[in-house]
Amino acid sequence: MQFWGYKRKEGRAGIRNHVLILPTCACGSESCRIVASQVRGAVNIVFNTGCSDVAANTAMSQKVLTGFACNPNVYGVVIIGLGCETVPHTELKKKIQAMTSKPVVSFGIQDEGGTLKTIEKAVRAARDMAAEAAMQQKELCDISELLLGIECGGSDATSGIASNPAVGELSDLLVDMGASTIMSESIEWIGGEHVLAKRAATPEIHDQIIQVCKDYEAHLMANGQDCRAGQPTPGNKAGGLSTLDEKSLGCIRKGGTRPVVEVLGQAERPTKTGAILMDTAGYDISSVTSMVAGGCNAVIFTTGRGTPTGNAIVPVLKVTANARTYQKMEDNMDVDLSAIIAGTKTYQEMGAELVPVILDVCNGKLTKAEAFGFSDIAVDHVCRYV
Amino acid sequence: MEINALMMDPKDNVVTCVTEVPAGQTVVYRKGDELCTITAKEDIPYCHKIALTDILEGGEVIKYGESLGKTSQVIPAGCWVSHKNLFSVPRDYDSEMLSHKS
Numbered sequence: 001m002q003f004w005g006y007k008r009k010e011g012r013a014g015i016r017n018h019v020l021i022l023p024t025c026a027c028g029s030e031s032c033r034i035v036a037s038q039v040r041g042a043v044n045i046v047f048n049t050g051c052s053d054v055a056a057n058t059a060m061s062q063k064v065l066t067g068f069a070c071n072p073n074v075y076g077v078v079i080i081g082l083g084c085e086t087v088p089h090t091e092l093k094k095k096i097q098a099m100t101s102k103p104v105v106s107f108g109i110q111d112e113g114g115t116l117k118t119i120e121k122a123v124r125a126a127r128d129m130a131a132e133a134a135m136q137q138k139e140l141c142d143i144s145e146l147l148l149g150i151e152c153g154g155s156d157a158t159s160g161i162a163s164n165p166a167v168g169e170l171s172d173l174l175v176d177m178g179a180s181t182i183m184s185e186s187i188e189w190i191g192g193e194h195v196l197a198k199r200a201a202t203p204e205i206h207d208q209i210i211q212v213c214k215d216y217e218a219h220l221m222a223n224g225q226d227c228r229a230g231q232p233t234p235g236n237k238a239g240g241l242s243t244l245d246e247k248s249l250g251c252i253r254k255g256g257t258r259p260v261v262e263v264l265g266q267a268e269r270p271t272k273t274g275a276i277l278m279d280t281a282g283y284d285i286s287s288v289t290s291m292v293a294g295g296c297n298a299v300i301f302t303t304g305r306g307t308p309t310g311n312a313i314v315p316v317l318k319v320t321a322n323a324r325t326y327q328k329m330e331d332n333m334d335v336d337l338s339a340i341i342a343g344t345k346t347y348q349e350m351g352a353e354l355v356p357v358i359l360d361v362c363n364g365k366l367t368k369a370e371a372f373g374f375s376d377i378a379v380d381h382v383c384r385y386v
Numbered sequence: 387m388e389i390n391a392l393m394m395d396p397k398d399n400v401v402t403c404v405t406e407v408p409a410g411q412t413v414v415y416r417k418g419d420e421l422c423t424i425t426a427k428e429d430i431p432y433c434h435k436i437a438l439t440d441i442l443e444g445g446e447v448i449k450y451g452e453s454l455g456k457t458s459q460v461i462p463a464g465c466w467v468s469h470k471n472l473f474s475v476p477r478d479y480d481s482e483m484l485s486h487k488s
Contacts, residue, residue: 156433157402157432157433157434158433161392161394161402161404161433162392165394190477191474191477192452193477193479193482194477194482195450195452197482203484203485206483206484207483207484207485210479210482210483211479211483213477213479214479214480217477217479228474228476232469237468237469239433240402240431240432240433240434240435240468242435242447242454242455242467242468242469242472243454243455243469243472243473243474244474245452245453245454245455245474245475246449246454246455249449249450249452249454250450253450340392341392341404342404343388343389343390343392343404343416346416
């Protein structure tokens with residue numbers, strides 16, 4: 001199977017061709033927003049960190065910023081820094097240039113002499129880059145160039161029995177065709193980690209999966225927190241999820257059944273092809289942020305209650321098996337999987353029907369969140385989101 | 387017969403009702419290509435589980451082909467399985483590690 005994408009000199013092909021306006025720190029975010037609003041073809045990131053931080057948080061911020069810049073959906077990067085942030089714009093530019101041959105330019109607000117002067121230069125640079133990006137022709141790319149992030153959020157009882165298994169089936173079909181998928185949200189492996197570990201391609205990966213859960217529980221315990229105290233939530237229980245095990249067993253279904261070939265840390269780039277795991281927070285915005293920084297070019301997102309979330313760099317395709325949610329939130333929902341709940345289709349059938357839907361997104365069809373221009377981001381830190 | 391429950395794995399001893407099922411109503415689910423039925427002995431809420439066999443106290447509830455935890459009381463076939471009669475057993479991560487077994 002093939003799709004029309006933008007070939008890159010390094011790594012996978014893009015399914016979009018954005019000029020990314022990237023702040024080095026929170027203080028550059030608003031200028032980036034204004035620049036992106038002046039240039040068609042540009043997208044911006046709102047960044048909440050980058051200053052007054054401990055080394056581990058700086059390392060994570062840098063991993064996310066460089067990861068965004070290297071994401072295949074990005075044609076080129078315009079960086080806006082302040083001048084006194086932890087990692088200056090010139091240094092971030094060098095780091096990105098060491099990882100990719102994409103065009104990268106950078107400006108500092110203090111050096112340029114304020115917002116207006118910075119914006120003028122950055123808009124001119126972004127406009128030139130967008131003009132070049134528009135000249136790049138799409139080429140036929142093999143499906144192996146697809147790295148699909150798999151996420152769930154705003155879950156209800158339909159998620160674990162219908163939309164997650166359907167997306168798991170999609171993941172299996174794509175992996176069998178040579179594509180790669182990433183499932184994340186490690187707190188939602190707990191109670192099902194032994195099942196997930198059975199999918200490990202090697203004994204080392206098996207133990208890595210168990211270790212991720214052990215470490216996460218220990219991290220929470222060290223802060224006097226018990227992940228089972230609030231899980232499942234009263235709403236989950238009322239909705240039919242009796243134990244954390246049941247919730248997790250439903251969550252991990254979205255990753256399918258193929259052998260797990262690699263377990264990544266947050267925002268790390270895969271080195272293998274196939275079904276991949278990433279150790280991230282269960283917080284959906286943060287998890288998507290990390291998978292996009294890891295190089296996903298598309299994200300599929302299962303929901304029960306409905307959510308509008310989207311990402312600036314990567315299209316996020318929202319699917320639900322709750323018929324009421326689809327009808328009430330059609331502005332935000334891309335695919336209705338409720339035939340599984342109605343009993344008229346199996347999750348395997350609906351999973352197979354998702355293949356051409358993902359292909360359409362790869363070929364350029366806008367998702368609902370993308371059409372709105374949504375740009376949610378949450379960068380995890382050493383204290384970790386839950 | 388219209389399907390009103392989903393079986394996630396042939397090994398399961400519960401199915402999830404995808405409509406509200408009042409006591410006395412027939413629950414219909416697919417097990418592979420076969421259509422199976424069981425009569426509800428209690429009201430089963432939307433998206434909740436019904437036992438397909440008698441499950442002993444301390445027995446395991448199986449969904450997705452895996453244990454959801456252990457029962458705190460006998461759950462007869464046709465009865466409602468919920469957080470009131472099922473509890474999570476904490477993980478023993480070290481024993482799950484292959485490196486600890488060798």
